[in-house]
Amino acid sequence: MPAVRILPLVTGRLDVDMRIFSGEEGRGTLPVLSCLVEHPEGLVLFDTGLHPELTHDNSRLGRLSRSFGMDFTDDDTVAAKLESVGVRPSDVTHTVVSHLHFDHAGGLTCLPDTRLVVQADEWAAGQDAQAIEQGIYQPADYDLGHDRLEVDGDHDLFGDGSVRCLPTPGHTAGHQSLVVELPSGPVVLCGDCVYTEQLLDEMRTPGFGHDREEQLRSMQTLRELRDDGHRLLYGHDAEQVAALPAGGLV
Numbered sequence: 001m002p003a004v005r006i007l008p009l010v011t012g013r014l015d016v017d018m019r020i021f022s023g024e025e026g027r028g029t030l031p032v033l034s035c036l037v038e039h040p041e042g043l044v045l046f047d048t049g050l051h052p053e054l055t056h057d058n059s060r061l062g063r064l065s066r067s068f069g070m071d072f073t074d075d076d077t078v079a080a081k082l083e084s085v086g087v088r089p090s091d092v093t094h095t096v097v098s099h100l101h102f103d104h105a106g107g108l109t110c111l112p113d114t115r116l117v118v119q120a121d122e123w124a125a126g127q128d129a130q131a132i133e134q135g136i137y138q139p140a141d142y143d144l145g146h147d148r149l150e151v152d153g154d155h156d157l158f159g160d161g162s163v164r165c166l167p168t169p170g171h172t173a174g175h176q177s178l179v180v181e182l183p184s185g186p187v188v189l190c191g192d193c194v195y196t197e198q199l200l201d202e203m204r205t206p207g208f209g210h211d212r213e214e215q216l217r218s219m220q221t222l223r224e225l226r227d228d229g230h231r232l233l234y235g236h237d238a239e240q241v242a243a244l245p246a247g248g249l250v
């Protein structure tokens, strides 16, 4: 296996009503996780965080703007976070998005030269007029003319098995996770298939989503991978993010 490293990047935080997120009372602050995967043949970004405009103006969220507060400054954009680890956005060869929600696809505007890797089902869902009207999808985040690879199911990014798209639908129609083989063992970047370890342990889903039964099946897949020795990085797990090693995962 080639030498691969994962650098987790916290691209801001969301202030949310926890009833929507986990069914608990009150408000909570959730990290927005993006990850840079360094492979000898390319730099892969998994998710891109929030659109830079959200540092000062929530209005692009439309109907969702009332539900989300932002802890997001110019230092938290994906471009700033990449630069903080010595990577120019133009050096990112592939950007894999778990799905097209605003806190995962919003940073694509910072990466005009990257190749966008998205599940075909997700791209189709992101063109749905009703979902756009409801504010679930915001094409201005992702329909930017990128070189785009639409994937249908599993996909091996470099053909050596080290970085692989794993479909985990349910949260959205075409949600995917990313499996990365590190020297220390396999890691799964879960995206929003599951927000936190606790939700996976308890097999609880958020109050909203595309298809709850499908999401539970995808979560079961992740549980089996975890039982099989995969380390999981969850989409919005504050406790896990606080404990991540500064030098990344190797």
Ligand SMILES: [Zn+2]
Pocket (backbone or CB within 6 Å): 099, 101, 171, 192
């Ligand atoms: Zn989402």
